[in-house]
């Protein structure tokens with residue numbers, strides 16, 4: 043028997059993942075509020091059928107403990123040995139059931155022979171014939187007290203609305219890395235298998251968080267009652283983590299020697315796609331880790347995003363090595379571009395500072411430039427460098443002034459300012475991604491020496507409303523304007 047089948051959960055406590063479903067079903071049994079029809083939906087391999095069996099056993103078990111089946115009474119054992127005729131499992135996808143399924147469902151009218159409830163577990167219920175659905179519907183419309191139906195499906199869209207409306211629905215989920223880890227550790231302990239941390243991480247990553255994949259891979263990798271990463275690397279031609287980490291660092295730091303590394307990998311590895319698959323998973327995990335620690339992840343997002351695209355492109359390409367090489371060159375050279383932009387932005391900022399040297403001349407100068415800017419746009423003669431620069435700098439103004447209401451006070455001259463400039467500056471001084479993202483959800487208003495930031499969502503306001511973020515924004519503003527601005531958050 044495969045480990046996947048052997049370690050199917052037999053009681054609620056052993057049902058890893060699906061915590062919500064587990065708690066709700068147990069509570070219903072405890073409060074004696076179970077319904078006559080349940081629908082367990084969605085992915086394969088999420089232990090839908092196992093959950094249905096656990097439920098069927100628990101409601102019939104003679105001495106259930108803590109709303110779990112005891113697994114030792116005659117009902118539990120007869121069921122495990124497949125001798126309990128009152129819990130009926132039907133695989134609607136199997137042809138053997140097609141002819142007599144209607145009869146079986148119609149027999150639900152009769153009381154159970156030995157148990158309290160007659161339970162029908164219908165797997166892949168969407169495959170039932172029209173006649174069988176009709177028979178099922180008839181029972182569900184006037185359900186006998188002794189009957190429970192548990193319908194399971196991977197394609198809920200194909201189940202008729204009339205059936206859906208009579209069921210209590212539960213949507214099953216894929217496991218989390220933590221769920222997979224717990225299950226594998228449990229199996230390793232019971233099977234006496236030694237497994238190291240790197241191997242465990244490798245299996246979790248490659249299972250795509252499906253229990254079945256994880257347990258099958260676990261089983262395949264056992265050699266002499268242990269799973270160790272060295273052996274996995276040798277037998278599967280895997281890449282070791284150091285190599286991947288080094289490669290990723292070079293991508294991030296746009297180190298052009300990465301092209302040599304790529305050629306070395308081509309020479310030494312059989313399967314370049316496997317290398318890049320590991321690289322994607324590694325970068326993705328690192329991205330999630332950094333995000334949780336509020337670190338800057340912009341480069342990583344770009345790498346994971348583009349690499350996933352590139353990986354799918356290799357399917358239809360003549361030469362996957364070239365596809366990957368082109369991607370590497372693109373990534374390494376794409377980082378040069380933003381640098382140039384930054385220099386450009388700094389030039390703009392310097393020009394801008396001229397208008398903000400002393401408060402007294404501010405209004406006049408700004409108004410002048412604004413007019414010049416409009417003029418330049420209207421006449422469409424941006425030949426003069428200065429004019430076109432000014433038009434560039436204040437281009438945002440024309441839009442933003444309209445979208446943001448001016449303050450009515452006579453004594454203040456107000457305007458909004460370029461958000462992107464501040465965000466770019468904050469990125470330079472390593473503000474958290476959450477700070478810069480939240481600023482994108484805000485409008486800005488400058489009144490002389492104060493800046494009002496008006497947030498469009500409460501969440502964005504909460505994210506910024508702390509000393510650390512405010513100090514950083516002040517620092518960023520000072521870098522741009524060389525003077526202190528008072529900040530007001532709204």
Ligand SMILES: [Zn+2]
Nearest residue numbers: 103112115118
């Ligand atoms: Zn029992």
